[in-house]
Amino acid sequence: MGRMEKLKGYLSDVAVELKKTSFPTRDQTIGSSVVVVVMVVFMSFFLALADLVLAKVVGLILR
Numbered sequence: 001m002g003r004m005e006k007l008k009g010y011l012s013d014v015a016v017e018l019k020k021t022s023f024p025t026r027d028q029t030i031g032s033s034v035v036v037v038v039m040v041v042f043m044s045f046f047l048a049l050a051d052l053v054l055a056k057v058v059g060l061i062l063r
Contacts, residue, residue, distance in 0.1 A: 024032070
């Protein structure tokens with residue numbers, strides 16, 4: 001079996017698998033994006049607060 005036949009077989013398998021794929025709707029994509037943005041903002045505030053608290057604790061220890 002030559003390279004071209006292997007490539008054709010591979011591309012044929014890819015096409016079959018892509019037909020089985022279900023893509024999210026616009027509403028699902030927007031909903032997921034909102035969840036991601038909210039979690040990023042929440043984690044940013046949490047990490048900033050943790051950094052502030054730990055910096056104060058280390059500052060008190062090193063005095």
